[in-house]
Amino acid sequence: MSVTVNARILDMSRWEPDARGRMIRAAMELFAERGFEQTTAGDIAESAGVTERTFFRHFADKREVLFDGSEDMRRVTREAILAAPSEASPLDAALAGVTAGGGLLKDRRAHAVRRSAIIEANPALQERELLKLAGMAVTAAEALRERGTPEPDATLAAQSAVTVFQVAFARWVAEDDAADPAARIAETAAALRALR
Amino acid sequence: MSVTVNARILDMSRWEPDARGRMIRAAMELFAERGFEQTTAGDIAESAGVTERTFFRHFADKREVLFDGSEDMRRVTREAILAAPSEASPLDAALAGVTAGGGLLKDRRAHAVRRSAIIEANPALQERELLKLAGMAVTAAEALRERGTPEPDATLAAQSAVTVFQVAFARWVAEDDAADPAARIAETAAALRALR
DNA sequence: AGAGTTGATGTCAGTAACTGTCATAACCTG
DNA sequence: CAGGTTATGACAGTTACTGACATCAACTCT
Incomplete structure (x- = not known):
């Protein structure tokens, strides 16, 4: 079969x-x-x-x-979280997840830029993007729970990582040169941790 | 006029x-x-x-x-952020904002519970809710910037506060007794800050 | 090779979410 | 009371989807 x-x-x-x-x-x-x-x-x-x-x-x-690639991204994110070292904090594991997910876009910057412009121009498309990101957060939280992270930490760490991803992705898209999105994610994560 | x-x-x-x-x-x-x-x-x-x-x-x-009340909530959130003491950190100010916004729901728990159940049952409604929450985050970030918070801190703090609101609201709705949502927000904020 | 099966597609009819336009009636202003 | 504004009704039209049925090619099994 x-x-x-x-x-x-x-x-x-x-x-x-x-x-x-x-x-x-x-x-x-x-x-x-x-x-x-x-x-x-x-x-x-x-x-x-x-x-x-x-x-x-x-x-x-x-x-x-x-939104054709979003299932793949969810899957990769989940797998990276589960593959993270068990000593990694929930936030670190979640960030490793979205970094891996973001890695799928590395070779498709032109496409990502084009697509972002289209989405930004239409609220209905923004809604769908938000739903996909929320789905990614749910999956990430699920993976964290499988690693032993309790609630509400799993949801908070997952959602924080997705927020970092969003901000970093926006900056990556706005850049002129094509750096690795992972670099922006690391920077943004540092900024998040510095918040008091 | x-x-x-x-x-x-x-x-x-x-x-x-x-x-x-x-x-x-x-x-x-x-x-x-x-x-x-x-x-x-x-x-x-x-x-x-x-x-x-x-x-x-x-x-x-x-x-x-x-989603009739969402404009009000956005306005109240913004005003509370601008009214926060200038010594308050961006995250504290943003949390004060969503706490004030959440206060609008305090007297309408039954309605909020009913409404949440309806939304949870339908992805299209979830999309709209996410768009409203994103709008709230944008407004909060705007208010933080008016207070002098630079990017990306404004967006990160605003989005973090909205995340705290979401998690706290979900817990408040799931509760049997009708505590003040502000209490849940404070608890959830503490959990967020404890993440490493 | 031939019959039956499966999966992707085309065709067509139908529902429901909106949108534009025009007419009407109540109200407010001067 | 005349004139403008506002909320509504009436009605026609477009488009996003959905269900049902027919077709056609590839694949399976014998």
């Missing part, structure tokens, strides 16, 4: 080469050009060579097309 | 006694009974004795009907 499924997944690129990727690229293009609200789901579908119905089979709603 | 506006506001209760309040109450009722998605805007309007169009003139969208 698992064999069949895997074979199918590997095959996916044959019948229609990367229809999903085409929709994502088309959406980014159109959102950047005309804006999110001025782009209909039908526009994206047409531009990607599929029907509107197919678009909604791939993405739960129009906004989701911009 | 301000006089005319105020006269109107005070008069509002005459022509149609509290149409807005009726819509809010009807929405809470229906959301709690059937759920958010199973309730149409038309249902709420009808139940409040107005047209669907009137509903959308009062609320930007179906979700907004649950």
Whole structure:
């Protein structure tokens, strides 16, 4: 059963080469050009060579097309937290998590910048981004609890790390040169700890 | 000018006694009974004795009907931060802000509990709540900056305070007896500061 | 090779969230 | 009382989604 499924997944690129990727690229293009609200789901579908119905089979709603990588980031964050040394404090472990998550963006700075501009221009997209970040915090808190961190420390440390990630990411996107996001995260974490 | 506006506001209760309040109450009722998605805007309007169009003139969208007090909370939070003693640290000032904001809920525990249950049951409503909390953090950071706090400290302190508010509010809602939310905020703030 | 199965897609009809426009009635101001 | 403002109703239109059914290609099994 698992064999069949895997074979199918590997095959996916044959019948229609990367229809999903085409929709994502088309959406980014159109959102950047005309804006999110001025782009209909039908526009994206047409531009990607599929029907509107197919678009909604791939993405739960129009906004989701911009948040394709977020599951991966959640997974990586979780794994990094669980892999952190057991002596690490909850906050340190959570920061290691979001640093690993942020590492996924390192090679895609141009895409991240473009995407951020689109999201910043639309409150509905900001809402979805906030939901994804909240989901990341929930996952991080869960991982911390598995490491033995009690509540409310797990939630507080997880949420603090996500806050650091948000601020550091914004600074990284605003930069001219393409430093590693991890550097910004470390700086921002230091600033957070310095708060009294 | 301000006089005319105020006269109107005070008069509002005459022509149609509290149409807005009726819509809010009807929405809470229906959301709690059937759920958010199973309730149409038309249902709420009808139940409040107005047209669907009137509903959308009062609320930007179906979700907004649950977030009527959030502007007040933002304003109170801002004012408390600006009123905090100038010796107070950014984090202390921000915490004073959210404590004052949370004070608005003290006398409406039953309503807050009911509302929380509705929101918790629906991701779309959670998104909106997160947007409101993010707005609160932005306002708080703004107020801190007016007090002279530089970035990124203003944003970090503001966001930390909002995180404390979220956790404390969740605990306050889950409690059986109705303590002051300020007590929970203080406890949670202490836990945050104890993180290393 | 041929029949049945599975997975992605197209087609089409339907619901509900909004939005724009115009008309009306109550109120306020002068 | 005339004129402007404000809240509303009535109605038409767009778009985000959803469900049901048909198709078509690849894969499985025999």
